[in-house]
Amino acid sequence: MSTNLARVVPALPLPVAGWTRGTDVVVVGSGAAGLMTAVALADAGRAVTVVTKGALGDGSTTWAQGGLAAVLGADDDPELHVHDTLVAGAGLCDEEAVRTLVAEAPAAVAHLQGLGARLDLDRTGRPALTREGGHSRDRIVHAGGDASGAEVTRTLGDALRVRGIEVLEHTAALDALLSADGRVAGLRVARISDGALVDAGDLHARAVVLATGGYGQLYAASSNPAGATGDGLALALRAGAEVADVEMVQFHPTVLWTGPGAAGQQVLVSEAVRGEGAVLVDADGRRIMLGAHPLADLAPRDVVSATIAASLRATGADSVFLDASHLGADFVARRFPGITAACAAAGFDLTREPVPVAPAAHYACGGVVADLDGRTTVPGLYAVGEVACTGVQGANRLASNSITEGLVAARRCAALLAEDLPAAAAPVPPRGPVDAVDPAARAEITAATTRHAGVVRDADGLAELAGLLGGLPRLIPGAALDAATVETTALHTVATLLTAAALARTESRGCHRRLDAPETRPDWQVRLVHRLDRSGSVHTRTEPVRLLAAAQVVA
Structure with missing residues (x-):
């Protein structure tokens, strides 16, 4: 596939450089x-x-x-970490890259320790390990x-x-x-x-x-x-x-829900809380992950987020609840001091009561x-x-x-x-059209993307989002570039690519869930790759992925 999908800013109207350094x-x-x-x-x-x-x-x-995932436990094996990564990746992982990551992760952790990192240690003086969603062994260094x-x-x-x-x-x-x-x-x-x-x-x-x-x-x-x-x-x-x-885009399933008007950076409640035994329940105390996946509350994040989203649609509720109260107040406060404090600051006691959570980007x-x-x-x-x-x-x-x-x-x-540092090259003056998106459009971009390209999506909403993005106002010619304009232009670029790809991918896979295309299709086991021409037109092609045959089962 090679399609001209959309248009974004090809180059910024740069301020004049007053100095040069090498x-x-x-x-x-x-x-x-x-x-x-x-x-x-x-x-x-x-x-x-x-x-x-x-x-x-x-x-x-x-x-x-x-924390950091690495095979350090006596009961762990690199093949298990590879397998867990590929299964979570839902068919779009590059196996060679995954194997490299798994093989070199222990050395990266050791390098960090050598630089002075104060990791949590077990009784033997080795890094303490815990488990998070999608992992088949305790392998999270924290x-x-x-x-x-x-x-x-x-x-x-x-x-x-x-x-x-x-x-x-x-x-x-x-x-x-x-x-x-x-x-x-x-x-x-x-x-x-x-x-x-x-x-x-x-x-x-x-x-x-x-x-x-x-x-x-x-x-x-x-x-x-x-x-x-x-x-x-x-x-x-x-x-x-x-x-x-x-x-x-991965949505973390357990972000503290503090009200319908919450915006910006929210309090994250780590997956490690569920790794220690906390469970997700609805307002009536029913566990929502039982039967949704063999790993229940420790299913991969895309599965948990999608299950929560389905529960919210079915009940009309704004949140589900994370219940760690059965783990013991002293243990929760000691193991998760930062999360406990953040929940308390918002008026919730993670150690003694279920706290409201919902997915967030x-x-x-x-x-x-x-x-x-x-x-x-x-x-x-x-x-x-x-x-x-x-x-x-x-x-x-x-x-x-x-x-x-x-x-x-x-x-x-x-x-x-x-x-192998590249040879020095002489830059030439920028050429071609320049543009930027009016920073006043930022709120409209984020609101529309949240509404139409969140945990679940469909063609009608994505098409509406594409139309909105294509019609947003640009910066007045000659206006000075500022930080807000740079950020808004970047958000517009990302939103445009995301929307075009989500519209093209007529299936549900991993983080991408289409209500109007709920099945995972073998013909879509490809990556969507985008490039930009000098006019700002986005061109997209598909590219195959390298994958273990054993990891082709997706949730």
Whole structure:
């Protein structure tokens, strides 16, 4: 299939660069993947500059509660981790990438410990392990009970500072600088001051590594922080890179529900709570996951979210409930201190009562097409972590594979660039049409995407969403670009690709659930890959996936 589906912004109206600097590698983003890439590159002797839109460590990693998946237990086996990942991925995983992830995960955890990570340990002094949905063994390494991401961020942030790596905080990466032959030769960046873009300049580099995370803020309610607006994906697309699986947005099934008007970043209640024995019930106390899947409350996230959504449609309720009260108040408070405190702040006692939960946008399984070494389809441009689509996550991410993938890919990308840094290229002035989406349209984008492209979708709603996105106002010509416009334009780009892919995929698979096409179809065991031409037209093709025959059964 090769179809001209929609139109998005092909290039931003950039502010004039007032300065130019050079470095070996620019890393964009300061979550686990970006920080590990920078630290490993510095250790290899490369000059690195980190660009981050907020403060260092503001990304999604800091908020991660569960941990890192790795085969470390005596009763575990790499083949089981591979199998669990492929089954959760619902037929869209790349087996080679999954096997690489599983094989290198223990070394990534050990590297993190070597940098000073304070992991939770068992009585023998080894990392304590727990279980989450979709896993057949206890293999989740954690820290601080439910503060794993914060400990990863602290560890890598400290390592970054010790090495004296240059960090440009509160700085927006606007568009890639391209050479005459289409290679990425750096970035146009600008400092963010009260929402305005000031002190714009060019960072010339032999490689640019995107580690900007996902696009959870495309939805009205999300577990993601405010900066997760898809900037990296949109930048890569404008630079000529391919993106894939954008329709596969994972909704975390247990986000604390605090009322119908809740918007923005919401309180996540980790899957590890169910891993320790908590269960999902309706308002009458009936367990909703019994009979829905052989693993019941520990089914893969797409199954749990879809089951909750079906329960809410059937009952007209706004939430279901997560009941951990039978685990004992002391155990819950000790094992999940952060979640317990967050629930208490919202007026709920996780230790003694069922708390209301509902699905909310959580993780982007798709992104910039890349291998686990970070290579994209554009020379000089690399992508690691959630912004990348390596084939590891498929149509539905297995719990706690995300930080693991970010660290594995970061280590591999750094090793590649330490040995084979691209030759320097001279950027040429941008050419072609420029545009941006009016930032006043952001609320309309998020409301419509939430309504029509959430946990469940159908053709009529998606077609309505496509029409709305195609008719949104653009920035007035000559108006100054600001941070809000950059983010809104990125959200529009991601929403447009997601909608086009969700309309094209006339089946239900993994995170993508169509009420009007509920079956999983073998002919749709393909990835939808998008590219952008200079006019802003999006072109899409299908691409086969490599998969174990034993893992072709999907929920």
